[in-house]
Amino acid sequence: xxxxxxxxxxxxxxxxxxxxxxxxxxxxxxxxxxxxxxxxxxxxxxxxxxxxxxxxxxxxxxxxxxxxxxxxxxxxxxxxxxxxxxxxxxxxxxxxxxxxxxxxxxxxxxxxxxxxxxxxxxxxxxxxxxxxxxxxxxxxxxxxxxxxxxxxxxxxxxxxxxxxxxxxxxxxxxxxxxxxxxxxxxxxxxxxxxxxxxxxxxxxxxxxxxxxxxxxxxxxxxxxxxxxxxxxxxxxxxxxx
Amino acid sequence: xxxxxxxxxxxxxxxxxxxxxxxxxxxxxxxxxxxxxxxxxxxxxxxxxxxxxxxxxxxxxxxxxxxxxxxxxxxxxxxxxxxxxxxxxxxxxxxxxxxxxxxxxxxxxxxxxxxxxxxxxxxxxxxxxxxxxxxxxxxxxxxxxxxxxxxxxxxxxxxxxxxxxxxxxxxxxxxxxxxxxxxxxxxxxxxxxxxxxxxxxxxxxxxxxxxxxxxxxxxxxxxxxxxxx
Numbered sequence: 001x002x003x004x005x006x007x008x009x010x011x012x013x014x015x016x017x018x019x020x021x022x023x024x025x026x027x028x029x030x031x032x033x034x035x036x037x038x039x040x041x042x043x044x045x046x047x048x049x050x051x052x053x054x055x056x057x058x059x060x061x062x063x064x065x066x067x068x069x070x071x072x073x074x075x076x077x078x079x080x081x082x083x084x085x086x087x088x089x090x091x092x093x094x095x096x097x098x099x100x101x102x103x104x105x106x107x108x109x110x111x112x113x114x115x116x117x118x119x120x121x122x123x124x125x126x127x128x129x130x131x132x133x134x135x136x137x138x139x140x141x142x143x144x145x146x147x148x149x150x151x152x153x154x155x156x157x158x159x160x161x162x163x164x165x166x167x168x169x170x171x172x173x174x175x176x177x178x179x180x181x182x183x184x185x186x187x188x189x190x191x192x193x194x195x196x197x198x199x200x201x202x203x204x205x206x207x208x209x210x211x212x213x214x215x216x217x218x219x220x221x222x223x224x225x226x227x228x229x230x231x232x233x234x235x236x237x238x239x240x241x
Numbered sequence: 242x243x244x245x246x247x248x249x250x251x252x253x254x255x256x257x258x259x260x261x262x263x264x265x266x267x268x269x270x271x272x273x274x275x276x277x278x279x280x281x282x283x284x285x286x287x288x289x290x291x292x293x294x295x296x297x298x299x300x301x302x303x304x305x306x307x308x309x310x311x312x313x314x315x316x317x318x319x320x321x322x323x324x325x326x327x328x329x330x331x332x333x334x335x336x337x338x339x340x341x342x343x344x345x346x347x348x349x350x351x352x353x354x355x356x357x358x359x360x361x362x363x364x365x366x367x368x369x370x371x372x373x374x375x376x377x378x379x380x381x382x383x384x385x386x387x388x389x390x391x392x393x394x395x396x397x398x399x400x401x402x403x404x405x406x407x408x409x410x411x412x413x414x415x416x417x418x419x420x421x422x423x424x425x426x427x428x429x430x431x432x433x434x435x436x437x438x439x440x441x442x443x444x445x446x447x448x449x450x451x452x453x454x455x456x457x458x459x460x461x462x463x464x465x466x467x468x469x470x
Contacts, residue, residue, distance in 0.1 A: 014454045044423050047439075051419045051446065055412040062408035088420055092427055 001133050003149065005121060007140035016118030017073045024111030025050060031103045041095035048092075049085030049104060056081025075112050076190075076215040082108055083219050087226040098175040098232050101223070105179050106165035109186060113158035120151040127151075127196045150196040157193060161186055176233050179223060187216035355431075362432035365425040369438060373418035376411045383407050418442075 025046055032042045060077025086104050090097035119125040123138045127148030137146045165182045172178040191212050200206045227233060350358070422442060425435035 018450055018454065044427060047443070048419055048423050052416055054450075055416055059408045059412040062404065089423070092420070092424055 002135045002137055002146070003152075004137045004139065005123065007138070007144075008121060011122055013118040013122040013124070014073075016121070017115045020111050020114030020118070021050070021053060021078070023114060024107045027110060028103045028107045031107075032100060035096065035099045035103070037095055037099065041093050044093055045086070045089040045095075045100055048089045049082055052081040052085030052088070053078045054081070056084065073115070075115065076211060078111070079108055080215050080218050080222070083222045083226075087222050090226060090230055094230070097226070097230050098179075101226065102169040102175040102179055105182050106162065106169045109158040109161040109165060113155045113162065116151045116155045116158070120155075125151055125154075126198055127153075128198050128200075147198065148196055150193070150198075153196060154193055157189055161189060174233070176227055180220075183216070183219060183223065187212065187219075190216070358429050359432065362425050362429035362435055365421050365429075366432070366434045366438050369418045369421035369425070371418075372414040372421065373442065376414050380411070 029042055029046060032045075033039075057073045057075075057078035060074035060080075082104055083101075086097075086101050090100065116125070120136070123141060123143030126136065126138070126143055127150030129145065130148035131146050134149050134152070135146045136149045136151070138144050161182075164185065165178075168178040168181055169175065172181075191209055194200055194206060194209045194212060197208065199208050419442065422435060422438050425432055426439055429435060
C-alpha cells in the first residue's frame with residue numbers, strides 16, 4: 001500500500017499551517033474560558049502569543065538568497081515564540097499564569113500535528129527514500145519521489161503527545177510540574193523523529209537535531225524564568241491576582 | 242336554681258342598658274314565659290339613624306371637590322405626548338441612580354491624575370506605532386545594504402548574518418509594538434487611543450495573513466503556468 005500525493009495547482013501549505021495555529025488557539029481559548037479566566041485576559045494573552053508565535057516562526061526561516069527572500073513557518077520557532085509570548089503576557093496580565101502556560105503548552109503538539117498535513121501535501125519535511133509499504137509518493141514538483149512517511153508518523157506522535165499533555169494538565173494539580181513533564185517528553189520525541197527525515201545525514205546528531213536541542217533548551221529556560229519571575233509554586237504565589 | 246340565677250344575672254345586666262319602661266315590663270312578666278332580651282343600645286343606633294345625612298354632608302364637603310380635582314388626571318394624555326410629559330415619563334420608568342452604577346478606579350481619580358494617565362497611555366501608543374511602522378519604511382534601505390554586501394563579496398553566505406539581524410530587528414520591533422499596545426490596554430483601560438490602536442493592529446494582522454495566503458497560492462498558480470510554457 002502506497003500513499004500517492006498529486007501535485008496541487010495551489011499550494012495548501014500556508015492556509016493549513018495558519019489554520020492549524022488558529023485551531024490550536026481555539027482549543028486553548030476554550031480551555032482558558034472553562035478555567036474561569038476573564039475574556040479580556042484571554043483576548044490579550046492570545047493576541048500577544050499569536051503574534052509572537054507567527055513572527056518567531058518566520059524569523060527562524062527567513063533567508064536572503066540569490067533567488068530572493070525566502071520565508072516559511074518553522075515549528076521550532078513557533079514553539080519558542082509561543083512560550084515567549086505566554087511569558088510576556090504573564091508578566092503584563094498576571095491572571096492565573098500557570099493555567100495559561102499549561103493550556104498553551106498542551107495545545108502546541110496539536111498545532112504541530114495539524115501543520116504536518118500541510119507539509120505532507122506540499123511535500124516538504126519528507127522522509128528518506130523508501131519504497132516499502134505506506135511509502136509516500138509525490139508525483140511532481142520539487143519533492144517528487146517515493147519517501148518514508150515521516151510526516152504521517154510526526155502527526156500521529158504529536159497527536160498522542162497532545163492527548164498525553166491534556167491528561168497531564170487536567171489531572172495534575174501542580175501545573176508547573178505538568179509543563180516541565182510535557183516539555184521533557186516532547187523534546188526527545190522531536191529529536192528522535194529527526195532521524196526519519198531526509199535532512200538527517202546519517203551522523204549520530206545532525207544539525208537539525210542540534211537546532212531541536214537548542215530550541216528545547218531555550219523553551220526550558222523561558223519556562224524557568226517565567227516560574228521565578230512570577231513566583232509560581234512559591235508559598236506567596238496566589239492563583240488569582 | 243342555676244337557671245334562675247343566670248336569668249337574674251341577665252336581667253340585672255340588661256337593666257341599665259335598656260330604657261326604664263322596658264325594665265318595668267320585664268319585672269311584671271313571668272320569667273319562664275318571656276325571657277328578657279337585651280335591647281339595642283342607643284349609642285349604636287344613633288349614627289345609623291344619622292348616616293344618610295352624614296354621607297350627604299361628607300359627599301358635599303370632600304368627595305365632590307376630590308372628584309373635581311381627580312377628573313383632569315383621569316383623562317387620557319393628548320396624543321402625541323407633549324415633550325414635558327415624555328421627559329417625565331422616561332425619567333420615571335427608567336431611573337438612573339449613580340449608586341447603582343459600578344465605580345471604576347478612574348472614577349475615584351482627580352482630573353490631574355486622569356490627565357497624567359492619559360499622557361502615559363498616549364506615550365505608550367506613540368512608541369508602539371513607531372515600532373510598528375518604522376521598520377516598514379526603512380526596509381528599502383536595509384535591503385539595499387544587503388544587496389551591496391552580496392555584490393561586493395559575490396557570496397550569499399556573507400549576507401546570512403545580516404539577513405538574520407534584519408529579521409530579528411523587524412520581528413522584534415513588531416512584537417514590541419504589540420507588547421506596548423497590550424500594556425497600554427491593560428494598565429490604562431480608559432485610553433481610547435490604545436483601544437483604537439488594538440483594533441487597527443488586529444485589522445492589519447488579519448489583512449497581512451490573508452495577503453500572505455493569497456500571494457503564496459497565486460505564486461504557485463503562476464509558476465505552474467510558466468512550467469506549462
